[in-house]
Amino acid sequence: MKQHLTQKVISIVFLLALVLSACQTAPDPQVMEQTLQAAVAQTLTAVPTATPLPTATSTPLPTLTPTPAEVSYGPANFPENVNPLTGLTVANPGILNRRPVMIKVANFPPESRPHAGLSYADIVFDYYIGNGANRFLALYYGQDAKQVGPVRSGRMIDRWLVRMYGGILGMEYAFVSVFNEIIAQLGSRVIYSDHCPALCSDGPLTEVSRFANTSEMTKLYAAKTTATNFRQTLDGMVFDSVSPAGGMDAPEFTMHYGKNNNAQWKYDTASGKFLRWIDQVNSSGEATMIPLIDRITGKQLGFSNIVVIFAEIETLNGKTDSIHEYHIAGENGRALIFRDGKMYDVLYKSVYDTPIQFIDKDKNPVALQPGNTWMHLTGNYSKVTEDQPGIWMVSLRTP
Template sequence: MKMRRNFLLILLSCALLLGACGIQSGLSAEEAQQTEVANLVAEMMTQQSLDKQKETEEPEKTEEPTPEATETPVPETPTQEVLPTEPAVYSVGPTNFPEDVNPLTGLKVADPSILKRLPIMVKVPNFPAYGRPHGGLSSADIVFETWIGGGSNRFAPLYYGENSDYVWPIRSIRIVDPEIASLYNAVIAFSGGDPVKVMPKIYRIMGDRLFPEGTCPGICDRGSGDVTRLYANTAAITEYFQNAGIDPATRPNLDGMKFSEAVPAGGKPASKVEFHFNYYNKGDWEYDEASGNYLRWIEDAYTYEMIPLVDRNTEEQLAFSNVIMLFVEHVEIETQLIDIKVWGNTAGRRAVIFRNGQAYEAIWKTNDNESPISFYDLEGNPFPLKPGKSWIALTGLNTVENITGDLWHYDFKMP
């Protein structure tokens, strides 16, 4: 606006100069000057008016400073709290056992090749008492305890996932033994048997899967000169059968038992189990919370007080994850000839399973003559044993059971 006014002043000055020249055109100097000035002033006024009107209509725009760009804060996404996951509970069986898992214990073995053999059953006596403490029982996967009559019981340890080089002592075979052994595709190591009343059944069922005394290093004589003189080496027995082509050195099918670390629901407290054949022949189990096992006790041969039953090889008390009472029909043929009906139990009979300080009602079955004993809950589902070793006591159907608090007591009665 100011620039235009300055421009008009310059034009006015020029007009005055021109006016001075207008004297030569016939107008008086004064008239010419007045006329020019009047015209310029009118033009100037008109322009001012227009400029003023424009200023009113369009006010002068002022540039607004451009705001600096700022980052829009992005709200943080709330992180979801990661809750610790519980480790999976170990469970395996009753079928499809991994190559490195022993199907008789549910435990992994360091060397899976040991499972490529037939299990070995060895006949171990509990009497005479000077044959105690026994050797090698703690190395067995399963120990069967049976009544042989005449006030005595006998053990049949089964070795598969572990060997023992000193199973001691060794005694005679009985008519129930081949029925148990065949369930586990086992061979039997023993010392003698009644040639008329026992051995015919043994040969018929077992064939060439028998290992009698007289074949050291499988069964050797320690030179004591009495009925406790013999001991067995299970690795040497396996070697014998494999060299003879009787043991094919492949893994047998031992499906049938289920194992789980999870403690089943529905158990009753059972910190102690007593299994007594008579006053002079007793076996007790006490649950050890620290190890999670049942520890074995036995009567002292002189005082009849209960003392820990240790393994001669380790000098440690026998400890088993599962203790199982199997109710089985017993038929007394003679005083020391007892037919225990293990085969043919497809319908199922009662069992009481002790694990983790609890007692469980269960059913046991032998679904066929060449498959391990199977255990079921009362709804017919496979019952999970605790992974580890099992002690199975075969007792009569009329056995007396007394439960006092967490003490479970059994007095053996046939049949």
């Protein structure tokens, strides 16, 4: 723009010089200066002011939330890096080249709580042991836990569950008759009493002082001359991140074992898991429900699937009510599956050398949500109620 203006001024001056040179008399310098100034001023006034272009602004594009890819595995042909008991990819596929580690964990006395290491388990089996109490059998395969417990004694059902999942068992001894049955079925796959650092007390010896280390349990078993610590065939379970069709609303479920012994689960949409609550009884005998945390993580327990297994429970020592046989082998047992805030009334089938499988009335597999699973075992005649819309309870009945 400035170069163009300068050229116009020079042209005007040149024309004026030609005109003046044609005159007979010499021009007056003052008049010539005034004339030039006027011409330049007129030319400058005539040049339009440039209108600035608008500043370009970028409009942000809307952020698109990626649709999670569907995860679907089972009941067989699991990839080498996928845990067949959770449907999840493991960070180190080599960890699956062993037997699952299964640990007995106390829930009573209340001093045993909060438990250690349950949030690391792939599956937790939860069952009645008599006199209003229950106990857990926690299974570790896709990851280890440095502390699991408190470790307590074995029960008859343990020998069948450990066989089904090809595991090794960590326990704090058992009733003599029960111990003999467990050893008869599992042999050297049982680790009991003090075997530090695999299984040892964390201080003065009490009924809730022993804890297990699952990686050390694996090492201890693998060192035995009779060990067969190779990858097991664990086909049978099915996992799909997409919920099955149907189902009933079930944002809350409680397994009622007895007075002040309730396992309550509330579905958390943010995490996609059912969070665990448990009774806390004060000095006056009044009970309130509090979050059940893992003492290792300090966080509330959360599980992707809650399953109720209905089975025949046989009491073997009458009114003493401390030795029971659970008959869970068969084809048409009833089961309830809670996942994604829904409940599915299905069937289960099991034999004593493969994991429990879930099927519908047409014998088609029913999928669990990929993740960890908590399984409650209860009697065939246990009562199922929906106290309020979506609020479910199963009350233990034996037999």
